[in-house]
Amino acid sequence: MPKAKEEDFLPLRDSVYNKLRQSILTGEFPAGERLMEVHLGDKLGVSRTPIREAIRMLELEGLVTMIPRKGAMVAQITEKNMSDVLEVRRALDILCVQLACERITSEGISDLKKARDAFEKAVETNDSRVIAQADVEFHNVIISATGNDRLISLEDSLSLPMYRYRYEYIKDSSGHDNLVKEHRRIVNAIEKRNAEIAAEAAGEHIDNQRRSIIRQIRMDREEETMNALYGKRK
Amino acid sequence: MPKAKEEDFLPLRDSVYNKLRQSILTGEFPAGERLMEVHLGDKLGVSRTPIREAIRMLELEGLVTMIPRKGAMVAQITEKNMSDVLEVRRALDILCVQLACERITSEGISDLKKARDAFEKAVETNDSRVIAQADVEFHNVIISATGNDRLISLEDSLSLPMYRYRYEYIKDSSGHDNLVKEHRRIVNAIEKRNAEIAAEAAGEHIDNQRRSIIRQIRMDREEETMNALYGKRK
DNA sequence: CCGTGGTATTATGTATACAATCATGATATT
DNA sequence: AATATCATGATTGTATACATAATACCACGG
Numbered sequence: 001m002p003k004a005k006e007e008d009f010l011p012l013r014d015s016v017y018n019k020l021r022q023s024i025l026t027g028e029f030p031a032g033e034r035l036m037e038v039h040l041g042d043k044l045g046v047s048r049t050p051i052r053e054a055i056r057m058l059e060l061e062g063l064v065t066m067i068p069r070k071g072a073m074v075a076q077i078t079e080k081n082m083s084d085v086l087e088v089r090r091a092l093d094i095l096c097v098q099l100a101c102e103r104i105t106s107e108g109i110s111d112l113k114k115a116r117d118a119f120e121k122a123v124e125t126n127d128s129r130v131i132a133q134a135d136v137e138f139h140n141v142i143i144s145a146t147g148n149d150r151l152i153s154l155e156d157s158l159s160l161p162m163y164r165y166r167y168e169y170i171k172d173s174s175g176h177d178n179l180v181k182e183h184r185r186i187v188n189a190i191e192k193r194n195a196e197i198a199a200e201a202a203g204e205h206i207d208n209q210r211r212s213i214i215r216q217i218r219m220d221r222e223e224e225t226m227n228a229l230y231g232k233r234k
Numbered sequence: 235m236p237k238a239k240e241e242d243f244l245p246l247r248d249s250v251y252n253k254l255r256q257s258i259l260t261g262e263f264p265a266g267e268r269l270m271e272v273h274l275g276d277k278l279g280v281s282r283t284p285i286r287e288a289i290r291m292l293e294l295e296g297l298v299t300m301i302p303r304k305g306a307m308v309a310q311i312t313e314k315n316m317s318d319v320l321e322v323r324r325a326l327d328i329l330c331v332q333l334a335c336e337r338i339t340s341e342g343i344s345d346l347k348k349a350r351d352a353f354e355k356a357v358e359t360n361d362s363r364v365i366a367q368a369d370v371e372f373h374n375v376i377i378s379a380t381g382n383d384r385l386i387s388l389e390d391s392l393s394l395p396m397y398r399y400r401y402e403y404i405k406d407s408s409g410h411d412n413l414v415k416e417h418r419r420i421v422n423a424i425e426k427r428n429a430e431i432a433a434e435a436a437g438e439h440i441d442n443q444r445r446s447i448i449r450q451i452r453m454d455r456e457e458e459t460m461n462a463l464y465g466k467r468k
Numbered sequence: 469c470c471g472t473g474g475t476a477t478t479a480t481g482t483a484t485a486c487a488a489t490c491a492t493g494a495t496a497t498t
Numbered sequence: 499a500a501t502a503t504c505a506t507g508a509t510t511g512t513a514t515a516c517a518t519a520a521t522a523c524c525a526c527g528g
Contacts, residue, residue, distance in 0.1 A: 009302050009489095011511065013290075036479070047513045048480090049283075053290050056247075060294040062384070068243050069480060069519055084384040091329040092322070099321070150296070150318040154388075243519090245481065270509070281483045282510090303489060303510060 012050035017057050019044060024063050024074055025163045035064060035072040061157050077161065079217050086210045089158050092151065093206050097198040099146040100190050108145045109191055115141045116187045123176045128167045131176065135166075138183060142190070162213060169212045178208065246284035251291050253278065258297050258308055259397045269298060269306040295391050311395065313451050320444045323392050326385065327440050331432040333380035334424050342379045343425055349375045350421045357410045362401045365410065369400075372417060376424070396447060403446045412442065 020040070023029045035055060037048040044051070055072045058064040065075045075081075104112070115138040122134035136159075143155050162169075170176075182205045189198035254274070257263045269289060271282040278285070289306045292298040299309045309315075338346070349372040356368035370393075377389050396403075404410075416439045423432035 011302055013511090038479075049512055049514090052480090053287065056287055056290050057294060060291060068245055070521095071480065081383075084382045087333070087382055088326070088329070088385050088388060091325050095322070095325040148318045148321055150315075150392075151322050154322060158384075247481090272509075283482055283484090286510095305510065 012046050013053040013057075016040075016044060016046060016050045017054040020054055020058060021063065021160070024058070025160065027164060029074050031074050031076045033074045035074065037071075061160060063160060075161075077164065077217065079214060079221075082161065082165075082213060082217060083210075085158055085161055086206065086213070089155075090203060090206045090210075092155060092158065093202045094199045096143050096146050096151065096155065097186060097190060097202040098195045099148060099151075100142050101193045101195040101198050103147055104145040104190060104193075108141070112138075112141050112145070112187055112190065116183050119183055120180055123180060128170045132166050132170050135170070135179070142186070145190075162209075165213045165216050168216045169209060172212045172216065182208070246280050247287040247291075250274075250278060250280060250284045251288040254288055254292060255297065255394070258292075259394065261398060263308050265308050265310045267308045269308065271305075295394060297394060309395075311398065311451065313448060313455075316395065316399075316447060316451060317444075319392055319395055320440065320447070323389075324437060324440045324444075326389060326392065327436045328433045330377050330380050330385065330389065331420060331424060331436040332429045333382060333385075334376050335427045335429040335432050337381055338379040338424060338427075342375070346372075346375050346379070346421055346424065350417050353417055354414055357414060362404045366400050366404050369404070369413070376420070379424075396443075399447045399450050402450045403443060406446045406450065416442070 020029075020035070029035070037051045037055075040051050041048050055064060055066070059066050059072065063075055064072045066072045100108075115134075119131075119134040119138050122130045125131070139155075143152055146152070182201060185201040186198060186205065189195075189201055254263075254269070263269070271285045271289075274285050275282050289298060289300070293300050293306065297309055298306045300306045334342075349368075353365070353368040353372050356364045359365070373389075377386050380386070416435060419435040420432060420439065423429075423435055
C-alpha cells in the first residue's frame, strides 16, 4: 500500500501559486501585467477562489502589487526596489556563511564540495540555464547548512525577485572565472571554519551580483525609454 | 471636500487580519488554538471568504500553521523557532544601525533623540506597556532612517512573533537601566556616524533580548509540563 | 474641438452553496 | 470486552451568485 496518500494532497491554491510564480519569474507575465481573476481562472481551469488565495500569497512575497478595488498586477522592478532587496540579502548571505562555518557537518562539507564541482562543470557547458541552476544549488547547500528554518525561507523569498535577472547576470559575468574563484574561496573558508574570510568572500560575491543586476536594470529602463520616445513595436 | 476618500477603504480581509493578529499577539488566542472559519466568521460578523484570506496572510508571516484539510491553528512558539528568528533579527538590526549611520538626516537624528528621551521618560513610569510601546517607537525611528522599504517590512514581520513575549521581556530586564544605557550608546554612535560602535551596541542589545526571551520560553514550557503532570486548572 | 455627465460594462469584494474529507461515536461481531 | 466498521456530523476546499465600485465609452452641450 502506498503510504504517501494524505501527504501528496495539494490544494489548488498552491499549484496555482506555483504556476503564477513561474509565469512571473520567466517573464511570461511581464511587470505591470494585470492579473485578472476570471481570466486566470479560465486559463487554469479553476474558479476565482484559489486564484485569489494564490495572489494574496504572491503579494506577501512582493511579486505582485495590489490596489484595493482595482486588482493585482505583476510588481514593477525598480532599481530602488532591487537595491533594497540586495542590501538585505547581503547581510543575510553573510549570516549564512558565518552560521555555516559554525554548524556545517562533515557530510555538509562533502555536499558543498560536490556542489562546487558541479558548478565548475556547469560553467564549462557555457549554458546560462545550466550554470544558473548549479549556482542556485550551490547556495542552497550553504543555506541548508545553517539549520535556521526562518533564514532558509527568507533567503528563498528574497531570491525570487532576482530570478528575473539571473540569466542575464550569469551571461553578463565576463568569463565566469570570477564566479568560480569566489565559490572556491567560500568553500575553503567554510571548510576551515574561518567565518571572517567566509563573510568577506560572501560579501564580495553578492556585491558583484549587485553591480551586474543594477546595470541590467538600467539597460532595461533605457530600452523602455527609447520605446516610449520612438514608438514600440507591437 | 475631504480628499481622503479612496484611500481609507479597508477590505474586510485586512481588518480581519488586524483583528486576528491582535488576538494572537495579546494571547487571547493561545498557541495551538484552532482557527475555525465559520466560528470566526460568526464572531466577527463576516463570511468565510475574508477570514480565509486573512488566515493565508497570517500563515505567510508564520503566526499560524496550516495543515491541508485540517485547518489552521495558532503557531506554537518553540525555542528553536524563536532562536531562528532572533538570529536573523540580530543580523538585520545590525544592518539597520549601519545603514542609519550612513543615511540618517539631521531631522532623523533629532527624532532619534526625542525617541530616546521619550523612552527614558517611559521607563520612569514603570508601566511595562508604556515602556514596551516607547521601545518599539525608538526602534522604528532607526529602522525608518535606513530608507530601505524591504528592510522595514521584514523587521516588522520578524518582530511579530516576539510581541507575545515583549511585556515579560520588559518586566524581566532588571531595573531597565541596561536598556537605557544601550539606547544611549546606539544614539551616540549613530549621531557620530560610527557604524562599528553602533553595530556592536545593537548586537549586544538584541543578545540581551534573546537571553530574556529564551528564559521566558523555558519557564513557560516548565509550567506547561507541570500542568500536564498535575492537571491544569480550567 | 473640448469638456462634462451619464450609462454600461467590467472586475473586485463578499456571501453562500455544494462537494469532499476527516473525526467521532455508536453498534455489531468476534 | 475489545476491535472493526459504518454512519453521521463537522470542517475545509472549491465553485458560483450577488453587490458594489471603478472604468470606459458615448452622447450631449458649451
